[in-house]
Structure formats: structure tokens, C-alpha cells
Amino acid sequence: MSYKPSAPSVRLDQLAAWRALLEHRDEIAGQHMRDWFAGAGANARVEQFSLHAAGLYLDYSKNRITDKTRTLLAHLARECHVPAKRDAMWAGEHVNVTEDRAALHVALRAPQGAAFRDAAGDVSAGVHQTLARMRAFSERVRDGRWLGATGKRIRHLVNVGIGGSDLGPRMVCDALAVYGRAELTAHFIANIDPTELARTLPTLDPQTTLVVVCSKTFTTLETMTNARTIRAWFLANGIPESALGKHFVAVSTNADEATRFGIDRENVFEFGEWVGGRYSLWSSVGLIIMLYLGPQHFDALLAGAHAMDEHFRTAPLEANMPVLLGLLGIWYRNFFDAQTLSIAPYTDALQKLPPYLQQLDMESNGKSVQIDGTPVAWQTAPIIWGEPGTNGQHAYFQMLHQGTTLVPVDFIAVLEPQYEGAAYLEHHRKLLANCFAQSEALLQGGSMATSEQAGSPLGAQRRFDGNRPSNTIVIDKLTPERLGALIALYEHKIFVQAAVWDINPFDQWGVELGKTLCRAIEPELLDPDTLRPGAHDASTASLIRLAGEALRRRKG
Numbered sequence: 001m002s003y004k005p006s007a008p009s010v011r012l013d014q015l016a017a018w019r020a021l022l023e024h025r026d027e028i029a030g031q032h033m034r035d036w037f038a039g040a041g042a043n044a045r046v047e048q049f050s051l052h053a054a055g056l057y058l059d060y061s062k063n064r065i066t067d068k069t070r071t072l073l074a075h076l077a078r079e080c081h082v083p084a085k086r087d088a089m090w091a092g093e094h095v096n097v098t099e100d101r102a103a104l105h106v107a108l109r110a111p112q113g114a115a116f117r118d119a120a121g122d123v124s125a126g127v128h129q130t131l132a133r134m135r136a137f138s139e140r141v142r143d144g145r146w147l148g149a150t151g152k153r154i155r156h157l158v159n160v161g162i163g164g165s166d167l168g169p170r171m172v173c174d175a176l177a178v179y180g181r182a183e184l185t186a187h188f189i190a191n192i193d194p195t196e197l198a199r200t201l202p203t204l205d206p207q208t209t210l211v212v213v214c215s216k217t218f219t220t221l222e223t224m225t226n227a228r229t230i231r232a233w234f235l236a237n238g239i240p241e242s243a244l245g246k247h248f249v250a251v252s253t254n255a256d257e258a259t260r261f262g263i264d265r266e267n268v269f270e271f272g273e274w275v276g277g278r279y280s281l282w283s284s285v286g287l288i289i290m291l292y293l294g295p296q297h298f299d300a301l302l303a304g305a306h307a308m309d310e311h312f313r314t315a316p317l318e319a320n321m322p323v324l325l326g327l328l329g330i331w332y333r334n335f336f337d338a339q340t341l342s343i344a345p346y347t348d349a350l351q352k353l354p355p356y357l358q359q360l361d362m363e364s365n366g367k368s369v370q371i372d373g374t375p376v377a378w379q380t381a382p383i384i385w386g387e388p389g390t391n392g393q394h395a396y397f398q399m400l401h402q403g404t405t406l407v408p409v410d411f412i413a414v415l416e417p418q419y420e421g422a423a424y425l426e427h428h429r430k431l432l433a434n435c436f437a438q439s440e441a442l443l444q445g446g447s448m449a450t451s452e453q454a455g456s457p458l459g460a461q462r463r464f465d466g467n468r469p470s471n472t473i474v475i476d477k478l479t480p481e482r483l484g485a486l487i488a489l490y491e492h493k494i495f496v497q498a499a500v501w502d503i504n505p506f507d508q509w510g511v512e513l514g515k516t517l518c519r520a521i522e523p524e525l526l527d528p529d530t531l532r533p534g535a536h537d538a539s540t541a542s543l544i545r546l547a548g549e550a551l552r553r554r555k556g
């Protein structure tokens with residue numbers, strides 16, 4: 001299915017809505033959000049700028065927006081053909097133009113009976129066959145029918161993967177650990193740096209360990225190096241080569257390479273090329289999630305994402321949560337020059353959400369050419385960063401409140417604690433109080449100066465200007481279903497922004513150059529004498545020599 005993107009015939013920054021938004025920004029420049037909350041209209045503002053979708057509640061009233069802003073932003077989305085681009089993605093068109101692929105992650109969480117297609121035909125049947133295989137396998141492992149080489153039950157699950165083959169599953173397993181079983185632990189090995197391996201391997205019993213080698217390509221340097229080291233660890237610890245199949249399974253689109261590594265073909269869980277790495281946790285890349293949490297919880301994760309998909313597909317733009325989040329991001333990125341977006345989940349369970357969103361957002365939209373290859377003349381992906389609250393409050397929130405840079409914040413609040421107990425309830429109450437206090441302080445500003453300090457230098461230090469924007473996403477309980485909806489919300493938000501910026505969110509050419517250069521440098525580190533004059537800039541060459549000599553000393 002060839003994709004003909006409906007790019008605007010006029011440049012984005014020449015569109016009527018864009019120009020109107022510029023004017024409108026200047027119109028409201030002198031206004032303070034707190035005035036919009038004053039008086040009789042305050043509750044109406046919250047009603048006007050909040051909505052429920054897929055079990056999530058978004059309050060976006062603490063933004064520098066009026067009704068007119070929202071109307072103009074929705075107009076911009078229409079002028080940029082966001083609905084048509086969304087429908088093209090749903091229809092399996094090759095929206096990933098540079099790789100000539102569909103981007104059908106929504107098909108992965110659609111229920112039985114859905115009929116998604118790409119150029120090669122139906123994809124939904126394959127999705128459900130793989131899910132059925134994953135379920136059968138997970139159940140065998142979880143109920144002890146799948147045993148290790150020495151007849152022992154599996155107790156340790158290890159996912160070996162990086163980027164999209166790590167961050168999503170790692171984040172979900174961590175967020176939903178309360179749904180796991182005490183007798184099964186999940187571990188993740190990603191980096192080529194051996195620290196994670198060196199710390200994890202001694203905690204594992206090879207006889208009870210199952211490794212999932214997870215790589216779309218099955219050629220990624222980090223994953224393949226780590227997988228080989230773990231393979232050697234099994235062999236060195238009494239598991240014979242003939243029985244390694246009891247301890248290794250693979251997740252990949254490249255079954256041939258996985259079998260060459262030594263994994264039985266029936267233990268390779270495949271997925272389609274049309275699943276992008278950072279959009280893949282819903283596919284067999286989520287096998288570790290299913291093994292750890294059980295098929296039922298994995299199904300709930302998919303159901304939550306599907307509910308958000310349906311909302312995104314059908315809700316009007318002005319009442320569409322991912323569209324609104326995307327457009328608000330554009331408002332600050334392109335009209336207020338906000339360079340970053342801070343993600344502040346008020347629960348440690350979501351501590352891995354910011355790094356997950358870094359890949360999702362920045363690998364998707366960190367682009368500077370449009371679909372047709374011409375340079376963009378506007379800013380694209382913001383820098384994504386953040387830490388769970390309240391920790392962030394005692395670190396960088398100072399800058400959010402009083403720094404010179406505008407940093408929009410997404411607060412994520414969970415109403416019910418994950419852990420039972422009166423003492424924990426008190427913690428949770430304090431946690432939520434902090435979350436709401438921070439967004440209130442950012443909005444309202446104010447002064448902590450005493451009357452004597454007013455007008456003094458100390459009084460100035462103790463002033464908060466406020467008028468700093470934030471969204472608050474409220475989740476009743478951090479269940480698999482709600483987490484699925486939350487992740488899908490961000491996936492679609494990022495898609496909306498890419499559609500407006502006219503960039504392809506589904507490729508990642510920017511990661512390739514470094515990989516190529518690394519292949520040349522590694523042998524030079526092994527033998528610095530192979531360094532050819534002029535092969536590198538002087539700085540890089542001297543670093544290679546420095547490290548190469550240190551490594552040589554270590555070897556000797």
C-alpha cells in the first residue's frame with residue numbers, strides 16, 4: 001500500500017492556523033493563568049479543559065490556553081491532515097516511508113475479530129496466533145510444565161535486549177511488579193557495559209534461569225554480545241550445550257539469525273516488520289511481561305491500550321486526549337520555545353516511564369527533515385526528562401519554579417496506593433498532596449517573603465512568578481489496563497506531533513552513523529597500531545590511543 005502523505009501544500013509556518021496562533025500568543029502574552037481561575041468562571045475552566053478517556057482523566061486547565069487557543073490548535077491539526085494521517089496508519093499504509101513499512105502497533109492490541117491489513121494482506125490472524133503461542137508458553141513456564149535442563153522449575157526470567165527491546169518491557173514489569181509472583185523474578189540486561197551482567201549473574205541459578213533474547217534484528221551489538229556471554233555462563237556452570245534450549249528463547253523478526261545463535265525454531269517468537277522497536281512491547285517483545293505477570297495481565301494491558309486507540313480514532317479533535325496533549329506540546333515547543341518536557345510520575349512504580357518516553361518521543365520525533373526530505377523550519381521533539389515525585393522536588397524542581405527556562409510538566413497522579421496498609425495510606429496522602437501542591441505552585445506563583453522582606457533582595461529571591469504550565473493525568477489505580485492506556489496515550493500524542501511537523505516518527509536513521517563508526521574503532525582499541533593516520537579526527541584518534549593502551553596494559 002503506497003502512502004501518499006497529505007502534506008500541506010503550504011509550509012507549516014505559513015498555514016493560516018499557525019499564523020493565527022502566533023498572533024494569539026502575543027494577544028495573551030501579558031495574561032496570567034491565575035486570573036483565568038479567579039472568580040465565578042473557575043470551575044467552568046476545569047470542566048472546559050479536562051476530559052476522561054480509557055479510564056484516564058486529564059486536567060489540562062493549568063495551561064496558557066483559552067478556548068480560542070484550543071480552537072486554533074485543532075484548526076492547525078486539521079490543516080496538517082492529522083485525522084487523514086491517523087486513518088492511513090490504521091489502514092496499514094506505509095506511513096513509515098523511508099523504510100517502506102506500515103506502523104500497525106494498534107493491530108497488536110485489537111481484540112479477536114479485528115481485521116488489520118498491510119500490503120501483504122491480513123496481519124490480525126498472525127497477531128493472535130503469536131499471542132496464543134506466547135500464552136501457551138508462559139503458562140507452561142509459570143505452572144512448572146517447562147523445566148530447566150536439570151528438571152527444576154524456572155525461577156528467574158532474564159530479558160536480554162536494548163532500546164525498544166528493553167525499555168518498554170522493563171518499565172511495564174517494574175510498574176506492575178505487584179501483579180507478579182514472589183517465586184518468579186524478572187531481570188533485564190541491556191547495556192554493553194558489563195556492570196548489569198556482573199551484578200545480575202551471581203544472583204541467578206543457571207538451572208532455574210530462562211533467558212529471552214529479544215531483538216527485532218537479532219544483530220544488535222549489545223544484545224548479541226550479552227547473549228553470547230550468558231550462553232558461556234550457562235556452559236561454565238554445568239548446563240550442557242545440548243540442553244541450552246531449555247534456557248533460551250528468542251523474540252525477533254529474524255528467526256534465521258536466532259536459530260543460527262542456537263535457539264530452537266519452535267522457541268522463536270516472531271513479530272512483523274511493521275512493528276517499530278519502540279512501539280513493540282505489545283508484540284512478542286512483551287514475552288517477558290507475560291511470563292512475569294501472566295497472560296491475563298498482559299491481555300489487560302492490551303485492552304487498556306486498545307481502549308485508548310479507539311478513543312484516539314473516534315473522538316473529535318477538541319475532545320481527543322492524545323490530540324490535545326500533542327497540540328499542547330506543539331503550543332509550547334513552537335510558540336513559546338520550550339525546549340524540554342518534564343515527566344513527573346508521582347509513584348516510584350513509574351520511575352522507568354521517563355526513560356521509556358525518552359526513546360518513544362526523541363527517537364520518533366528527533367528529526368530535522370520533512371517526509372519529502374526538505375529541512376524543517378520549525379522545532380521538533382522536545383527533550384524528555386524527569387524523575388518520580390517527590391524525589392524530583394528535592395532536586396530540580398527549584399528550576400521549574402524559579403529558573404529562566406519554561407518547562408512544561410506532565411504530572412501523573414495515581415489515586416489508589418499499590419500497597420495495602422494504614423501506614424502506606426498516610427504516605428500516599430502525602431504523595432498526592434505534594435503532586436497537587438506542585439502544579440498549584442507552578443500555576444499560581446506567589447511570595448514566601450515576610451512583610452519585612454517585601455521589596456528587599458531576599459523578598460525578590462522568595463518570589464514565584466507562577467504562570468508555568470502543566471498537565472495532570474490522573475489514574476484511579478495503576479492496573480495493567482490503565483498502564484496500557486497511558487502508554488498508548490503517549491504513543492498517539494507523539495504521532496500527532498509528527499503529523500503536524502510533517503516528519504516520519506517511525507524511522508531512526510540518526511542512530512546509524514555511530515554504530516558504523518564503532519565497528520571501525522573496536523579493532524583499533526584492540527590493536528592501537530592499526531590506527532591509520534587520518535582515519536579519525538585528532539581528538540578521537542588520541543582517545544582511541546589512550547584507551548587502547550589502557551586496555552593493552554589490562555590484558556598484559
Ligand code: F6P
Nearest residue numbers: 163164165215216217220277511
Ligand atoms: O539503535 C536503535 C535501535 O535500532 C532502536 O530503534 C531499537 O529499539 C534498538 O536499537 C534495538 O534494536 P533490536 O531490537 O533490533 O535489537
